[in-house]
Amino acid sequence: MAASSRRNPPPLPGAENQDPLSEMADEDSDEGEDIFVGNSNPVAEAFQPDTANGEEPADLFSEAETSTAVNSSITTSKSNGVHSDNENDLFAEVSVELSMENPSTTAKSSGAEFTPSLTRSATQPESMEQLEEEKDEDSFDMEVAVTNPEKIGDGMNAYMAYKVSTRTTLPMFRNRTFSVWRRFSDFLGLYEKLSVKHSLNGCIIPPPPEKSVVGMTKVKVGKDDSSSADFVERRRAALERYLQRVVCHPSLLQDPDVREFLERDELPRAVGTHTLSGAGFLKMINRASDAVSKMTIKISDSDAWFDNKLQEVESEELQLRKLHAVVDSLVNHRKELCGNTAVFAKSMAMLGNSEDNTALSRALSQLAEVEDKMETLHQEQAASDFFILAELLADYIRLLGAVRGCFEQRMKTWQRWQEAQSTLQKKREVEAKLLWANKPDKLQQAKEEITEWEGKVTQYERDFDRISVTVRKEFLRFEKEKSKDFKSQIVKYLESLLQSQQRHVKFWEAFLPEAKAIA
């Protein structure tokens, strides 16, 4: 995208501890404004240097504090992601569960490295009820941004590199602020690694943005038009949201792969990502889950909860898809209106030229200008519709897919336990038969097998319980996040509409006296 590659990022101090604030204030006021400022329109063409947003010095992260920071689970009215004002009360009594029990996460079983900057007691939840009373805990002091897309290389081997900047006070990182360069396949690689490790535990792994051969090819080929600029910006924003969701997840944040992704200068090239994009992985899960979901046997009492929630998820996904399609077509309609308005404006200008009454002629020209301005407004509104609303919906459609995957994962775990139980049963039957037939050596083997399978049954039962707990917790966390996310994005969208209407009013107010002056 032309505008963003023009931007020189503020020098994120590695050694120096200086806030880039002062540097940025002197340069173009719209540099960096669109990174975190919630309201500004990220579309390159619509950058209006005269918009109000450009006034503030554009430190990458100070803007974040006033708008959507990590995970946009923090609403725009909150200033800092850490201590949200009305959440202070919550922290007084919160019982935070540090889910360090995942057997698959390696060096973090004791949660030793993880020292959140909040002072609160960390106790394990003892029951489901406690879990549900858990208050908002995910406001870590951690912010990430994805900026400065740059095209590296030429032709079909070219790729876009994105700057990933982190600012944190978490001690597990080497520095407080740092940045690295990553490409799209790196993000996909991260997702794969996390999936492999965590999805079996019922974690909701945020899915990355989808691959797009068409979009990328245009960029590679060097088509320097608005559509490829849009594509790059769309992808950048999506990658940023993806990363923000990952670091917002308490367990995933602990994963060394995440840390490596954020910190390490050179990442080994992620291989095999061309075969397995996020969508591909999800498809795999979906296929498996289709088979599993055919089982309709009730498991236990708490299963009703899972059943209900799964149904909710499925119907919500449908709703979102429908809504997304409609928003898409709304965007197209607005673009069409845009074009027609521009054409009309020109026509009006011509008419104004023909008109031989001076005052009327001038008024008609003014009208043509107003219509021209309307066209710009329509265009910006279309971009808002798209970048804010449509992308939000698309994100959540993917996320809901991931949530479904979790539920299916739990079902598979249950299945495994059931199968182990039936195998155990069979082994016991074999033992009984052998007792009758009196074959001591085979009997010994049978007894050993029974012990083995008893162990497995216990193990699998525990696994199932554990995954149920995790899925439940994950789901609740997800619901909260989703609700916050939607709210803040919709507020953002409405605010952009609001600004548009304000300008609407201004334009017509300026025109009215001209019309009245006709004589």
Add this chain to the structure above:
Amino acid sequence: SLHTIPHSDKAKTVNVDLQTDATLQVDISDALSERDKVKFTVHTKSTLPNFKQNEFSVVRQHEEFIWLHDSFVENEEYAGYIIPPAPPRPDFDASREKLQKLGEGEGSMTKEEFTKMKQELEAEYLAIFKKTVAMHEVFLCRVAAHPVLRKDMNFHVFLEYNQDLSVRGKNKREKMEDFFKNVVKSADGVLVAGVKDVDDFFEHEKTFLLEYHNRVKDASSKSDRMIRSHKSKSPHCLIISTCLGKFFLKVSELFEKTRKIEARVAADEDLKLADLLKYYLRESQAAKDLLYRRGRALVDYENANKALDKARAKNKDVLQAETSQQVCCQKFEKISESAKQELIDFKTRRVAAFRKNLVELAELELKHAKGNLQLLQSCVGVLKGDT
């Protein structure tokens, strides 16, 4: 479907300052839309002696308006006036089609969506209906306001005769004749327009009108397209608002309200801008027709002069040539005299109409934008407030 229109509910969009004096006042007090025709109730109030009563009404259909208009056009006496343009034929086809499509698509949307869309399409139908009434009324008012045309015999018959005028629509042959007449006329028109006028005023008017007419035509079609785009967003917003209802009731309500405002904006733009342009497209054509008639008369006059000179030179049929020349001269001078005033009046009317409509357009746009703004502000306030 039947619709009637209350007397008060009309939009005189394009005419201002018509001399509506007490001697003759005409309006359309009621209208009825039936399957394939519209019946207008033409109501007259007059103190003129030619009418049997002071106040009376008749029912007329579109064809009868056209008959009246054509009778003016064909009347040589009125060659020097701008004949008020005929009202366009009532056209509900597009609207009917939309309603039909909606009926077919009923299964694919929720009951709520269906009801809302039906209401909107019905409102659209009603708006078109109101417009056609306004157009027919404007025509009659222009005639009634014109010092000469208001005295026309056919006009009085139109107003008073309470039986069907038995004006049938043109049959195929007549339509063909019309078509050829128009072809000849436009070819002739080009010829006549090529002749430079002796009078600067008319020469200027000729050039001006030609360009103006073309540009108004262009502006009119572009404005139509723009407004159609504006209207077509509505169904999408409707679905969005019903879907969002699941998540945010307040936001859904907001969308519903702003959608209604947007629809009003499109409707107002239609009335104040599109209709204005359409009307002046027709009037500028009528003005062009006047200039053409004058130009034709001028050519005839010049030809008659040449014929007279020839006749005098040959000393043959001089008297005949003299008479002919005098007739042409009178005709030309008569037309020129009234034409100048007509064109000046046209300008005055046009400027006034544009002023009125542009001011009203700006005021309405402002009103709606402010309305939207308020809704958005209050919704954002509520959403931000309760966290």
